Amino acid sequence: MKVYMDNNATTMTSPEVVEQMIPFFSEIYGNPNSLHKFGTQSRPALSSAIDQVYKAINASDKDDIVFTSCATESNNWVLQSVWIDKIVNGDKNHIVTTEVEHPSVLATCRFLEEQGVKVTYLPVNEEGIVEAHTVKSFITEKTALVSVMWANNETGMIFPIKEIGEICKAKSVLFHTDGVQAVGKIPVDMQDVHVDFMSMSAHKFHGPKGIGALYIKGSQELTPIMHGGSQMGGRRSGTLNVPYIVGMGKAIEMATENIEEKMTSISAKRDRLEDALLKVIPETFTVGKREHRTPNTILISIRGVEGEGMLWDLNRFGIGASTGSACASEDLEANTVMLAIGADNELAHTGIRLSLSRYTTDEEVDYVIQHFTEAVLRLRAISSSYALVKPTKGGEAGECHIPAHH
Amino acid sequence: MAKNDLIGESLWDAYSDKVTRLMNNPQHQGEISEEEAAERGNKLIVADFGAESCGDAVRLYWEIDPKDDKIVNSKFRSFGCGTAIASSDVMTELCIGKTVQEAVKITNIDVEFALRDNPETPAVPPQKMHCSVMAYDVIKKAAGLYLGVDSESFEEEIIVCECARVSLKTLKEVIKLNDLKSIEQITDYTKAGGFCKSCIKPGGHEEREWYLVDILRDTRREMDEEKMKAAAEAGTSGDFATMTLVQKIKAIDAVIDENVRQFLIMDGGNMEVIDIKDGGDYIDVYIRYIGACNGCASSTTGTLFAIESTLKEKLSDKIRVLPI
Numbered sequence: 001m002k003v004y005m006d007n008n009a010t011t012m013t014s015p016e017v018v019e020q021m022i023p024f025f026s027e028i029y030g031n032p033n034s035l036h037k038f039g040t041q042s043r044p045a046l047s048s049a050i051d052q053v054y055k056a057i058n059a060s061d062k063d064d065i066v067f068t069s070c071a072t073e074s075n076n077w078v079l080q081s082v083w084i085d086k087i088v089n090g091d092k093n094h095i096v097t098t099e100v101e102h103p104s105v106l107a108t109c110r111f112l113e114e115q116g117v118k119v120t121y122l123p124v125n126e127e128g129i130v131e132a133h134t135v136k137s138f139i140t141e142k143t144a145l146v147s148v149m150w151a152n153n154e155t156g157m158i159f160p161i162k163e164i165g166e167i168c169k170a171k172s173v174l175f176h177t178d179g180v181q182a183v184g185k186i187p188v189d190m191q192d193v194h195v196d197f198m199s200m201s202a203h204k205f206h207g208p209k210g211i212g213a214l215y216i217k218g219s220q221e222l223t224p225i226m227h228g229g230s231q232m233g234g235r236r237s238g239t240l241n242v243p244y245i246v247g248m249g250k251a252i253e254m255a256t257e258n259i260e261e262k263m264t265s266i267s268a269k270r271d272r273l274e275d276a277l278l279k280v281i282p283e284t285f286t287v288g289k290r291e292h293r294t295p296n297t298i299l300i301s302i303r304g305v306e307g308e309g310m311l312w313d314l315n316r317f318g319i320g321a322s323t324g325s326a327c328a329s330e331d332l333e334a335n336t337v338m339l340a341i342g343a344d345n346e347l348a349h350t351g352i353r354l355s356l357s358r359y360t361t362d363e364e365v366d367y368v369i370q371h372f373t374e375a376v377l378r379l380r381a382i383s384s385s386y387a388l389v390k391p392t393k394g395g396e397a398g399e400c401h402i403p404a405h406h
Numbered sequence: 407m408a409k410n411d412l413i414g415e416s417l418w419d420a421y422s423d424k425v426t427r428l429m430n431n432p433q434h435q436g437e438i439s440e441e442e443a444a445e446r447g448n449k450l451i452v453a454d455f456g457a458e459s460c461g462d463a464v465r466l467y468w469e470i471d472p473k474d475d476k477i478v479n480s481k482f483r484s485f486g487c488g489t490a491i492a493s494s495d496v497m498t499e500l501c502i503g504k505t506v507q508e509a510v511k512i513t514n515i516d517v518e519f520a521l522r523d524n525p526e527t528p529a530v531p532p533q534k535m536h537c538s539v540m541a542y543d544v545i546k547k548a549a550g551l552y553l554g555v556d557s558e559s560f561e562e563e564i565i566v567c568e569c570a571r572v573s574l575k576t577l578k579e580v581i582k583l584n585d586l587k588s589i590e591q592i593t594d595y596t597k598a599g600g601f602c603k604s605c606i607k608p609g610g611h612e613e614r615e616w617y618l619v620d621i622l623r624d625t626r627r628e629m630d631e632e633k634m635k636a637a638a639e640a641g642t643s644g645d646f647a648t649m650t651l652v653q654k655i656k657a658i659d660a661v662i663d664e665n666v667r668q669f670l671i672m673d674g675g676n677m678e679v680i681d682i683k684d685g686g687d688y689i690d691v692y693i694r695y696i697g698a699c700n701g702c703a704s705s706t707t708g709t710l711f712a713i714e715s716t717l718k719e720k721l722s723d724k725i726r727v728l729p730i
Contacts, residue, residue, distance in 0.1 A: 303458075304458065304485055305485075306461065306462065306485055306486050306487050306490070307487075308487035308488065309429075309486065309487045309488055309490075309491065312418070312429060312487070312488045315418075316430070348461070349458065349459075349460075349461040350458075381435070382432060382435045382483060382484060382491060383483060383484065383485045384454070384463045384464060384465040384483040384484055384485045385458050385463070385485050386483075387437055387465050387483040388437060389437045389438065389439055389440070389450075389452055389465075389467065390452065391452045391453060391454045391465065392450070392451050392452045392453065392551050394551055395451070395452055395453040395454055395547060395548070395551050396454055397454035397455050397456060397457055397463065398457065
């Protein structure tokens with residue numbers, strides 16, 4: 001059996017989505033900007049995809065939702081263009097974000113710091129969220145932008161976007177949220193929150209990779225970074241990626257239709273899995289209250305079992321999961337989210353993320369419970385943390401000091 | 407960056423089959439108790455290295471025959487990733503049958519080599535080489551405990567890069583010998599810094615006593631000082647070609663002071679050296695006339711010729727004097 005439990009990394013593209021996309025490769029392939037029928041033929045499908053996306057996040061017709069290549073592009077666009085519009089060509093000099101943002105936000109902020117922008121990286125509390133009052137206390141008259149993710153990829157923790165939006169509105173500061181882990185998982189209603197910009201990515205909600213979008217409230221100013229043939233009303237140039245836009249429309253519609261029901265169903269499976277693992281495996285903890293998390297995510301720390309080793313054993317059982325362990329990364333850097341939450345640095349080495357989807361079945365959950373437990377038993381039998389014979393006097397090792405990364 | 411780096415290599419695909427095999431089924435994992443060792447008349451040594459909070463930890467068990475210091479049995483327990491477990495397993499195997507004195511000579515490079523499927527292909531990707539270092543550290547610690555000495559005493563040199571076992575002495579020599587100017591060059595020449603990268607600069611995977619950035623900077627400074635010293639010595643012996651720019655200016659001034667300036671002053675003029683450009687084939691000395699010399703007819707003919715030939719004679723044939 002093969003079980004995919006890494007849906008916060010990416011998801012399977014729904015077969016229904018693929019089916020909708022297929023005609024737009026070899027049958028209806030004209031450029032929608034062409035005057036002839038080959039081009040205009042694709043326009044009804046594009047319009048309906050746009051309607052699907054607007055409806056899914058309850059955007060107003062006065063807002064823009066601009067298709068991009070991915071959320072990394074959307075995040076880069078907002079940060080770099082707010083820098084140009086409000087800092088280079090304005091009187092601001094400051095951006096507020098969090099320590100636990102996606103690399104596409106953090107790396108862009110570091111790039112902007114090199115350009116002379118002041119960036120405040122807000123810390124998270126022990127649950128892994130940034131509280132609204134923390135955001136409030138760091139906004140100054142020079143703040144151009146606040147960028148706080150809607151939900152975190154590692155923990156699934158949902159951030160207080162409504163409160164932060166109100167604070168930004170009151171202080172007249174632009175507010176961007178990376179909505180990648182929220183859209184399609186929890187209700188996202190742009191009429192309910194004050195958000196100026198929101199990034200999304202289709203492959204996180206069973207759409208194809210290579211397509212994302214940026215929501216822009218009230219079609220407000222944001223200098224383009226993709227210059228060219230003035231597609232998307234001049235906001236983002238580049239020939240419209242018709243099949244992928246169609247796919248994103250279908251995917252977001254499927255993900256958000258009756259979302260409450262879907263959430264109930266996914267969280268029931270997630271909770272069953274989490275309860276079982278916590279019950280069967282001693283000396284284990286999960287991060288964050290369930291009701292504060294996206295319904296599909298578990299971040300679990302297993303004492304004495306190193307994350308990459310655990311992934312290895314899960315992989316042998318055909319289970320795909322994820323770890324923030326430094327050992328599993330290209331550069332041996334511990335995951336910033338894990339370090340930020342702390343938990344005595346254990347999480348940085350023992351955290352395993354299981355992320356479900358609406359396609360996860362009860363059989364799969366049972367399979368994971370069984371084999372996850374087996375893997376822990378095997379690795380704890382090897383682990384020095386569970387060894388009984390103590391070191392010879394003088395043979396003990398001290399605790400580790402992890403160098404600060406910021 | 408080039409084609410092969412565009413999507414990088416999948417971490418686990420870079421492990422040797424042996425690493426995979428031993429991770430899946432380590433041969434020597436387990437414990438030896440004090441009682442078991444005592445029953446057989448042997449001594450038990452148990453040493454820890456690393457900690458769970460560091461990301462990897464290993465506990466090594468040696469059952470030693472006190473008559474000949476031979477390690478008759480060895481086991482390990484490890485908190486770590488696949489390569490850490492496989493490295494520990496192979497380390498244990500390499501210890502069995504050796505005396506403590508022989509075992510302490512096993513390095514992480516031996517451990518990594520023993521994990522290879524064939525002698526040419528590394529057993530683990532570069533960033534995982536670090537896992538084998540702990541195997542080496544824990545052996546030294548166990549040997550120190552048994553022999554009653556400090557484990558650091560087994561190390562004859564200061565090791566800067568533990569993954570590739572490159573010493574401070576080697577690094578300094580290689581930097582000087584090959585005139586290395588960057589960390590990338592150091593890694594190309596010595597492999598130091600090419601694995602876990604902790605030794606490159608502070609803030610990496612683990613804290614180090616020595617960092618390549620500091621060694622490079624200090625060695626370059628030493629090299630500059632040596633060069634200056636050599637040049638200063640050459641200056642006193644009159645070897646114009648090896649002098650530094652400042653020394654060249656001083657030497658030219660000295661020659662002019664001694665042989666030329668008095669005649670210019672007698673005629674109500676003077677000159678100064680503005681700049682020197684060493685172009686290889688020629689050394690151009692730019693001068694400016696002052697006072698009566700400025701505009702004097704012979705300043706571009708006879709006087710100029712005299713200055714140039716004096717400098718050529720005293721310092722270098724390559725000198726050309728250019729008034730500006």
